[in-house]
Amino acid sequence: MKRQDELGLSEELLQLKNANSAFLGDGVALQSYDHYRSDKRFADENNKIFRRLPHAVAHSGALAGSNAFLRAEYAGVPLLLSRDDQGRAHAFVNACRHRGMQLVEKQAGCVKRFTCPYHAWSYGTDGGFMAAPHFDQGFAELDKAELGLRRLECAERFGFVWVTIDSSDDLQFDEHFAPIADDFEALKIAGLVVVEETVLDIKANWKLLVEGGLEAYHFKVAHRNTIGPFFENNLSTFQVLGEHLRSVLPRTSLAETDRTDAAFRLLDHANILYLMFPNTQFLVQQDHVVWIQANPRAAGRTELRVRTLAPAEATEREDAGAYWEKNHRITCATLAEDFAIAEGIQRSVNAGLDQSMIFGRFESALGVFNDTVKRCLAG
Ligand code: FES
Ligand SMILES: [Fe+2]
Incomplete structure (x- = not known):
């Protein structure tokens, strides 16, 4: 984030605090329960969102060195990532x-060839x-040059291997990421390594898991026994960056800090969360970043991957193993x-009632996110 943005956001948050108000959207919005349980809707999201937009299938470090490979699955498609002997990543x-x-x-693993x-x-x-x-006997009329594996669009950016399953429309990879590229460069995301990883099977729609990170209204209630006490009450703001969002939730320490000090950093006094549309979140912390992916499996089921990313040099300190393990556990x-809340909401949603949830004016980032989903579905 640029220095002037960091100071501007800090100023905005303190003005909101003084006014005793979060950033407010235009009005209350309704969101039908059906959007979280309909199989048809889920199939549409799969085709028009997950398969159409780039997804960070792996950290580049998981595919390090010539001839490295790894297997993955996304949006119902079995994937194979490899790095050729020139160092180029393929999907x-x-x-x-x-x-x-x-x-x-x-x-x-690492192989020179894949054999079925x-x-x-x-x-x-x-x-x-x-x-x-027995190729010549059985398949002589086929052109060997046409028999390669089905290739998917693949690019390495910010230290991740991004794959687009259906690149048939004209979405430009760099254009898609341009609105957040400066922030990611300033955060030196590309230089981070994965130090811890947890994979969870959550019985909730992927959107509920994204929405949970986009408002501060629940902090003092749902997180009262963990991080709630460190944060301002229902105070947050957000910016729309292309299809992505940056959500900023200040800790109480922001108001007590000298922002004219050259050493002042907003991330020491706020949760800064980037939602890389549609389902990848980067939660920026003081000395690390949490990479959260809500990989959709079905309308009511999501594979959740939570990884702690840390600067490579911070993994060399003597107590690094224990330090990052504890951090990740917290x-x-x-x-x-x-996640338990998302599963609780999903149980209500699955009851099949014709009902809507309500997003208040200080929950307007949820409305913006859902509007982007709707726009993608409308084509
Ligand atoms: S060699 Fe792969 S399916 Fe026959
Ligand atoms: Fe939360």
Whole structure:
């Protein structure tokens, strides 16, 4: 974040505090329960949002070195990421071109070629077809150059490997990320490494998990036994950055700090959360970043990945293992409160009643997020 933005946001938050008001949207908004439980709606979101927008399938560090590979799944598609011997990252559908067998079963590793366990067709780490037993007898009329793995659009940015499953429309990768690129560069996100990871299976719609991070209204209530006491009561603001959002929730320490001090940093006195639309959140903390991904599995089910990212040099300190483990445990304990709430809401939603939830004026970031979802669905 630029210095002037950091100071501007601090000023805005303190003015809001003095006025005893959060940033307010235009009015109350309603959101139908059906948006969180409808299978049709979920299938639409899968096709028009998850498959159409770039997703950070892996941290670049998980695909380090020539011939590294890893397997993943996103939006219902089995994926294979690889790095060729030139160091370039690739993404493919993890399916053999012969009869569709899952090509790679191992989670991760390092190989020079991928060999299908069914009839041994083999492929290079760049996805090109290499060989098949009895090829000339059975497949002579096929062009080997056309038999490579199905390739997906793949780019490395900010230290992550981004994959777009359906890149048939004209969404430009760099344009999509341009509104947050300066902030991410200033935060040196690309230099961070994954130090801890937790994977959870949450019985709630992915949007509920995103929405939980976009308002401060619940902090003093739902987080009263954990982080609530450190934050201002129902005080937050947010900015729309393209399709993404930056949400800022001040701690009580902001009002007590000298902002003219050159050492002043907003992130020491606020939770700064970036929602990379649609479902990736980066929660910026004083000495690390929490990377949260809400990977949709079904209308009422989400795989939640929570990773702590830390500067590489901070992993070399003597107590690094214990320090980051403890940090991650505290993060997960607080987030568990949000996840339990999302599951509680989902149970209400699943009851099948024709009802809507209500977003108050200080919850307007939720309305903005849902408007973006609706815009994507409308095409
Ligand atoms: S399905 Fe892969 S070699 Fe036959
Ligand atoms: Fe929360």
